[in-house]
Amino acid sequence: MIVAPAARFVAPAAPSPVRTRPVVGMVALPAGAAGWWLVYAQLPAFAAWLAYDALGLARGSAAGAAAEFFLYDTPKVLMLLTVVVFAVGIARSFFTPEATRRILAGRREALGSVLAALLGVVTPFCSCSAVPLFVGFVTAGVPLGVTFSFLVSAPMVNEVALALLFALFGWRVALLYAGTGLAVAVVSGVVIGRLHLERWVEPWVYAVTPGRAVVTEPRRDWGGRLAAGREAVRDIVGRVWPYVIAGIAVGAAIHGYVPQGFMAAIMGREAWWSVPLAVLIGIPLYSNAAGILPVVQALLAKGAALGTVLAFMMAVIALSLPEMVILRRVLTVRLIAVFVGVVAAGILLVGYLFNVVL
Amino acid sequence: MEIEVVGPGCANCRRLYQEVQRALAQSGQPATVTKVEAMEAIAARGLLRTPGLVIDGRVVAYGRVPPVAEIVTMITTALANP
Numbered sequence: 001m002i003v004a005p006a007a008r009f010v011a012p013a014a015p016s017p018v019r020t021r022p023v024v025g026m027v028a029l030p031a032g033a034a035g036w037w038l039v040y041a042q043l044p045a046f047a048a049w050l051a052y053d054a055l056g057l058a059r060g061s062a063a064g065a066a067a068e069f070f071l072y073d074t075p076k077v078l079m080l081l082t083v084v085v086f087a088v089g090i091a092r093s094f095f096t097p098e099a100t101r102r103i104l105a106g107r108r109e110a111l112g113s114v115l116a117a118l119l120g121v122v123t124p125f126c127s128c129s130a131v132p133l134f135v136g137f138v139t140a141g142v143p144l145g146v147t148f149s150f151l152v153s154a155p156m157v158n159e160v161a162l163a164l165l166f167a168l169f170g171w172r173v174a175l176l177y178a179g180t181g182l183a184v185a186v187v188s189g190v191v192i193g194r195l196h197l198e199r200w201v202e203p204w205v206y207a208v209t210p211g212r213a214v215v216t217e218p219r220r221d222w223g224g225r226l227a228a229g230r231e232a233v234r235d236i237v238g239r240v241w242p243y244v245i246a247g248i249a250v251g252a253a254i255h256g257y258v259p260q261g262f263m264a265a266i267m268g269r270e271a272w273w274s275v276p277l278a279v280l281i282g283i284p285l286y287s288n289a290a291g292i293l294p295v296v297q298a299l300l301a302k303g304a305a306l307g308t309v310l311a312f313m314m315a316v317i318a319l320s321l322p323e324m325v326i327l328r329r330v331l332t333v334r335l336i337a338v339f340v341g342v343v344a345a346g347i348l349l350v351g352y353l354f355n356v357v358l
Numbered sequence: 359m360e361i362e363v364v365g366p367g368c369a370n371c372r373r374l375y376q377e378v379q380r381a382l383a384q385s386g387q388p389a390t391v392t393k394v395e396a397m398e399a400i401a402a403r404g405l406l407r408t409p410g411l412v413i414d415g416r417v418v419a420y421g422r423v424p425p426v427a428e429i430v431t432m433i434t435t436a437l438a439n440p
Contacts, residue, residue, distance in 0.1 A: 097407055128370075132405050139401075205401075
C-alpha cells in the first residue's frame with residue numbers, strides 16, 4: 001500500500017510577482033485588438049498577391065491554388081489561435097482541477113457525468129497530467145464513469161477546436177460539434193459507469209492514499225489573469241505551431257491537387273461506410289485541433305460530407321495512441337478497449353446523425 | 359534542503375528542473391534536487407497537475423513553471439519557516 005509522505009503546504013509569503021498594472025492592459029488590449037483586426041482583414045489580398053504576383057504562380061494552377069491556400073491559412077489560423085488561446089487562458093484562470101474535483105466528488109452518475117463533461121471543457125488540463133488527475137479524482141470519490149466523462153470532453157471539446165470551427169465554418173457547425181461532443185462525453189461516462197468496471201482499473205490506483213497536498217493558489221487580480229492569458233499563448237501556441245503549419249501544408253496540397261469532388265466518392269454522404277472508415281483512420285492518428293482543422297477544411301471543400309469529416313476530427317482529437325499509452329499506467333488494457341469502443345461508437349453515431357440531418 | 363520536481367517528464371517538468379537549478383545557483387543555497395517521475399509517487403503526493411515543486415516536503419507550486427525569481431523567493435521562505 002502506498003502511503004504518501006506527509007505533504008503540508010505553505011502559502012507563498014511573497015505576493016505573486018506576476019502582476020501587471022491593469023491600466024497597461026486597458027490600453028494595450030483594445031489597441032492590440034484593433035491592430036489584429038486590421039492585419040486579419042488584409043490576409044486574403046496579401047496571400048493572393050504573394051502567390052500570384054510576388055511568386056509568379058499562374059492563377060487557376062494547382063500550385064497557385066495550393067500556395068494561395070497555404071499563404072492565407074497559415075497567418076489566419078495562427079492569428080485566430082493566438083486570440084482564442086489568450087481569451088481562454090484568461091477564462092481558465094477562474095477554474096482549477098482541484099475545484100472541479102470538489103464539485104464532482106460523490107455526485108450521482110447522470111448529473112455527475114453532465115457536470116464533468118461541462119467542466120472538462122473549461123478546466124485547464126494537460127494530457128501529461130491525465131494520470132495524476134485520474135488517480136486524484138478516483139481516490140477523492142469521483143465515480144469512475146463521471147471521471148471518464150471528464151477525460152473524454154477535456155481533450156475533445158476544447159476551446160481551440162471550437163473557436164477555429166466557429167471562425168472557419170460558422171457558429172452552427174461549432175455549436176453542433178460542442179453539443180455532440182458533450183453528448184458523447186456524457187453517454188460514454190454513463191455507460192462506463194453502468195458497467196461497473198472499477199475492477200478493470202489498475203489496482204495500485206485504489207491503493208493510493210493521496211496526501212492532501214492542495215495548495216490554494218492566491219487569488220489572482222486582473223493583471224495576473226492577463227498574465228495567465230499571455231502565458232497560455234506562449235505555452236500553447238509555442239508548442240502547437242509546427243502542427244498547424246504541417247496541417248495547413250497537407251490541407252494546401254489537398255486543396256490544390258486533389259480534384260474537386262474526389263472526396264465525395266470516399267467520404268461523401270452516399271458512401272455509408274465512409275463514417276466508420278473515417279473513425280477507424282482517425283483513432284490511431286493524433287493531432288491537436290489546430291493542426292487537423294485545415295485538413296478538415298480542405299476535405300470539406302473537396303466534397304466530403306460534414307458528418308464524416310467531423311467524425312474524423314473527433315476521432316483524431318479524442319482518441320490517440322499517445323494518450324492510450326499514458327492511460328495504460330492506470331487502466332488495464334480491457335478498460336482502455338472499452339473506453340475506446342464506447343467513445344468510438346458515440347462518434348460513429350454522431351457522424352451518421354450529421355450526414356442524415358444536414 | 360530537499361527539493362523535488364514532480365512530473366512524468368513532459369517539457370514543462372524539464373523546464374521546471376532547469377529553473378530550479380538556476381534559482382539554486384542564484385540563491386547559493388545548497389540542496390539536493392530529485393526528479394520524481396513514477397506515477398504512483400506523483401499521485402501519492404496528491405497533485406492533480408504537473409509539474410509540481412516540493413521543498414522540504416511541502417508543495418509550493420504545481421501546474422506551472424514559476425519564474426526563477428519566484429522560485430528563489432520560495433527557497434528563502436522555506437529557509438525562514440522550517
